[in-house]
Amino acid sequence: MLEIKNLHVQLEEEDKKILKGVNLSLEAGKVHAIMGPNGSGKSTLSYVLSGKKGYEVTAGSAHLEGNDLLAMAPEERAAAGLFLAFQYPVEIPGVGNMTFLRSAVNSQQKLRGEPEMTAGDFLKAVRAQAKNLKIESDMLKRPVNVGFSGGEKKRNEILQMAMLQPKMCILDETDSGLDVDAMKLVSQGVNALRDGNRTFLVITHYQRLLDHIKPDIVHIMAAGKIIKSGGPELALEVEKNGYANLLEETA
Amino acid sequence: MGIEMNDVHVKDGVDSETVEAVKALSGTYKYGWNTEIEMEYAPKGLSEDIVRLISEKNNEPEWMLDWRLQAYKRWLELKEPNWAMVDYPSIDFQDQYYYARPKSMIEKPKSLDDVDPKLLETYKKLGIPLKEQALLAGVEAPDGERKVAVDAVFDSVSVGTTFQTELKKAGVIFCSFSEAVKDYPELVKKYLGTVVPVSDNYYATLNSAVFSDGSFIYIPEGVRCPMELSTYFRINAENTGQFERTLIIADKGSYVSYLEGCTAPKRDVAQLHAAVVELVILDDAEIKYSTVQNWYPGDENGKGGIYNFVTKRADCRGDRSKVMWTQVETGSAVTWKYPSCVLRGNDSQGEFYSIAIANNMQQADTGTKMVHLGKNTKSRIVSKGISAGKAQNTYRGLVSMHPKAKDSRNFTQCDSLLIGDKCGAHTVPYIEVKNNSSRVEHEATTSKVDDDQLFYCRSRGMGEEDAVALVVNGFCKEVLQALPMEFAMEAQQLVAISLEGSVG
Ligand SMILES: Nc1ncnc2c1ncn2[C@@H]1O[C@H](COP(=O)(O)OP(=O)(O)O)[C@@H](O)[C@H]1O
Ligand SMILES: [Mg+2]
Numbered sequence: 194m195l196e197i198k199n200l201h202v203q204l205e206e207e208d209k210k211i212l213k214g215v216n217l218s219l220e221a222g223k224v225h226a227i228m229g230p231n232g233s234g235k236s237t238l239s240y241v242l243s244g245k246k247g248y249e250v251t252a253g254s255a256h257l258e259g260n261d262l263l264a265m266a267p268e269e270r271a272a273a274g275l276f277l278a279f280q281y282p283v284e285i286p287g288v289g290n291m292t293f294l295r296s297a298v299n300s301q302q303k304l305r306g307e308p309e310m311t312a313g314d315f316l317k318a319v320r321a322q323a324k325n326l327k328i329e330s331d332m333l334k335r336p337v338n339v340g341f342s343g344g345e346k347k348r349n350e351i352l353q354m355a356m357l358q359p360k361m362c363i364l365d366e367t368d369s370g371l372d373v374d375a376m377k378l379v380s381q382g383v384n385a386l387r388d389g390n391r392t393f394l395v396i397t398h399y400q401r402l403l404d405h406i407k408p409d410i411v412h413i414m415a416a417g418k419i420i421k422s423g424g425p426e427l428a429l430e431v432e433k434n435g436y437a438n439l440l441e442e443t444a
Numbered sequence: 445m446g447i448e449m450n451d452v453h454v455k456d457g458v459d460s461e462t463v464e465a466v467k468a469l470s471g472t473y474k475y476g477w478n479t480e481i482e483m484e485y486a487p488k489g490l491s492e493d494i495v496r497l498i499s500e501k502n503n504e505p506e507w508m509l510d511w512r513l514q515a516y517k518r519w520l521e522l523k524e525p526n527w528a529m530v531d532y533p534s535i536d537f538q539d540q541y542y543y544a545r546p547k548s549m550i551e552k553p554k555s556l557d558d559v560d561p562k563l564l565e566t567y568k569k570l571g572i573p574l575k576e577q578a579l580l581a582g583v584e585a586p587d588g589e590r591k592v593a594v595d596a597v598f599d600s601v602s603v604g605t606t607f608q609t610e611l612k613k614a615g616v617i618f619c620s621f622s623e624a625v626k627d628y629p630e631l632v633k634k635y636l637g638t639v640v641p642v643s644d645n646y647y648a649t650l651n652s653a654v655f656s657d658g659s660f661i662y663i664p665e666g667v668r669c670p671m672e673l674s675t676y677f678r679i680n681a682e683n684t685g686q687f688e689r690t691l692i693i694a695d696k697g698s699y700v701s702y703l704e705g706c707t708a709p710k711r712d713v714a715q716l717h718a719a720v721v722e723l724v725i726l727d728d729a730e731i732k733y734s735t736v737q738n739w740y741p742g743d744e745n746g747k748g749g750i751y752n753f754v755t756k757r758a759d760c761r762g763d764r765s766k767v768m769w770t771q772v773e774t775g776s777a778v779t780w781k782y783p784s785c786v787l788r789g790n791d792s793q794g795e796f797y798s799i800a801i802a803n804n805m806q807q808a809d810t811g812t813k814m815v816h817l818g819k820n821t822k823s824r825i826v827s828k829g830i831s832a833g834k835a836q837n838t839y840r841g842l843v844s845m846h847p848k849a850k851d852s853r854n855f856t857q858c859d860s861l862l863i864g865d866k867c868g869a870h871t872v873p874y875i876e877v878k879n880n881s882s883r884v885e886h887e888a889t890t891s892k893v894d895d896d897q898l899f900y901c902r903s904r905g906m907g908e909e910d911a912v913a914l915v916v917n918g919f920c921k922e923v924l925q926a927l928p929m930e931f932a933m934e935a936q937q938l939v940a941i942s943l944e945g946s947v948g
Binding site for chain 1 (some may be wrong): 600894895896897899900901902903904905906907908910914915917918920921922
């Protein structure tokens with residue numbers, strides 16, 4: 194599904210290297226987790242994959258189902274099935290959450306040359322998904338993320354994901370700032386989207402999210418590289434011993 | 445005592461690289477085509493003879509001509525103002541036509557069916573069919589059928605007015621200004637020039653001398669106008685100024701909502717538009733006045749476009765009278781316009797909602813005046829200025845509380861949004877408070893279209909221009925909500941179109 198090879202990335206503005214040869218191969222239907230200390234480049238990886246400006250790819254490649262992601266505009270990547278749940282969802286004053294969702298769904302359908310969803314079908318779908326995530330109808334009317342609590346913002350990202358039905362979902366620290374109940378809701382939302390084909394890359398700091406969203410493979414990232422990959426037990430090891438041992442091992 | 449306030453709070457916005465390269469806007473103005481039609485012109489230039497000629501073309505009575513001549517004499521003594529933050533080549537007032545009408549309009553058509561098909565076709569193409577039907581396609585109103593009556597002004601003349609019979613049944617007078625002078629001289633004489641006096645300002649004085657047509661509305665006591673009224677202005681002829689005059693009187697306890705739209709063909713040479721609008725609002729009456737101004741803005745190098753110098757004023761003469769100005773200003777090369785409210789009646793209210801978009805080389809200097817004279821009067825100003833390209837956008841607002849305006853209130857919210865780093869936004873509030881029971885609140889912000897917002901939208905599948913349009917429409921929301929439903933949708937699209945090419 195997603196194939197990342199030897200990805201090198203630095204900042205456009207200054208000569209600062211962030212990713213130093215990332216390799217990742219995600220098979221369709223799998224859940225991969227990336228863990229790693231703060232500042233290791235996890236968010237940068239998710240931004241570069243989704244096309245944020247300000248980063249320069251100096252070497253390597255990224256392909257989604259064989260399509261060269263790095264050659265596509267952000268909206269084309271989205272239409273091709275890539276979705277990023279942001280670590281820090283952005284506020285858009287004055288734009289209703291529902292309007293935003295509708296516009297996103299329509300835009301993707303248009304880019305893919307599919308017929309537009311009718312207003313009625315759209316409304317039904319949103320209501321159903323919002324209910325699963327315990328999102329009140331009031332939150333659908335409010336401007337995108339404005340005045341939302343941390344938990345509301347994260348649930349809203351999952352709502353967008355559920356509505357857009359992407360093939361490849363990247364979740365960047367979706368668990369941070371969530372209490373236990375909210376984490377359960379979000380995990381349920383994610384798990385409901387697992388269908389054997391949809392692929393997930395879950396970036397997290399803590400093992401606890403991975404209790405709810407069971408990964409197939411866990412990667413440890415440090416200083417812009419994947420330094421170790423393994424099964425779910427790797428996450429438990431990190432939880433117990435921290436990153437220090439792992440860092441020494443590979444140093 | 446006048447205080448000038450300049451404490452503009454600057455919001456953090458990520459500096460937008462997105463918008464470094466500003467693409468050419470040329471080709472995106474939708475209404476730039478012209479109608480090939482035989483015209484009759486007055487000789488070029490301005491003189492007493494031209495003023496007499498315009499009056500004669502309109503078959504005006506003596507008193508109207510005298511009024512014009514007085515204005516013309518006055519105008520000769522005035523100097524063009526230069527205090528606004530706009531910069532344009534000086535206008536040669538002798539190098540234009542002051543009167544142009546289609547030859548097919550010399551003999552006024554008896555009904556809409558007799559109007560020159562070319563003219564009917566023109567309005568149809570503009571999306572304003574001159575037919576008596578529930579107007580503005582595709583809009584389903586919750587409260588059943590919504591009708592809009594239209595007065596169509598083409599260059600110097602009114603082509604026709606729809607629904608006149610139906611309106612007359614309700615006692616409402618809606619006709620062209622030239623008809624009103626002939627058919628309702630007493631009303632015109634009683635109110636003309638009482639809100640914007642002949643000597644008010646340079647452009648208003650010029651208009652008083654040479655105005656050719658416009659709309660006249662009278663809503664009698666206690667009548668709620670049964671439909672929306674609107675005027676659609678089209679400048680078609682080259683080198684011709686348009687000088688229209690609108691007079692609306694809302695008698696005691698009446699209500700009317702009025703809409704105004706305007707477009708012009710693309711021409712290399714700038715054209716002058718100097719209108720005067722007077723609103724008279726008596727006890728307990730209310731007028732809602734909405735404008736979508738979409739005159740040709742000139743090309744990306746600042747060539748051509750309309751110079752728009754407009755005087756609009758509402759006189760809330762009666763107690764508890766109300767006026768609401770809503771404007772969406774997207775067109776014109778130069779805009780100089782300050783729709784104002786004179787809150788004379790006790791407990792009267794004035795509101796001003798404005799979106800001004802300036803892209804490429806456009807210059808907009810716009811705002812409002814709230815003059816509080818009566819007791820317990822209230823005003824509210826919500827201004828949203830958007831600048832892109834190399835455009836300059838100035839908000840200029842006066843709030844004045846007179847000694848007798850006890851317990852009055854004003855609230856001003858003035859927000860500027862910048863797209864790119866070659867454009868400018870300026871806020872110039874003037875506040876005068878001459879009693880100690882009144883309160884004035886002023887808030888101002890300046891922000892940039894944020895790259896993170898655009899990226900967020902795009903990561904969800906929206907194209908770059910759609911993302912800009914969405915963010916800007918969000919920024920304008922409070923004003924868009926103030927517009928009548930049909931106009932709100934048109935205005936949203938217009939916001940998107942006017943900003944095409946502003947990011948790249
Ligand atoms: N736009 C940026 N400007 C400056 N530094 C950046 C930028 N993006 C990332 N960095 C730096 O790159 C490194 C990796 O950051 P990030 O990808 O956010 O790490 P993580 O998500 O793993 O915590 C950090 O040192 C961070 O400060
Ligand atoms: Mg991060």
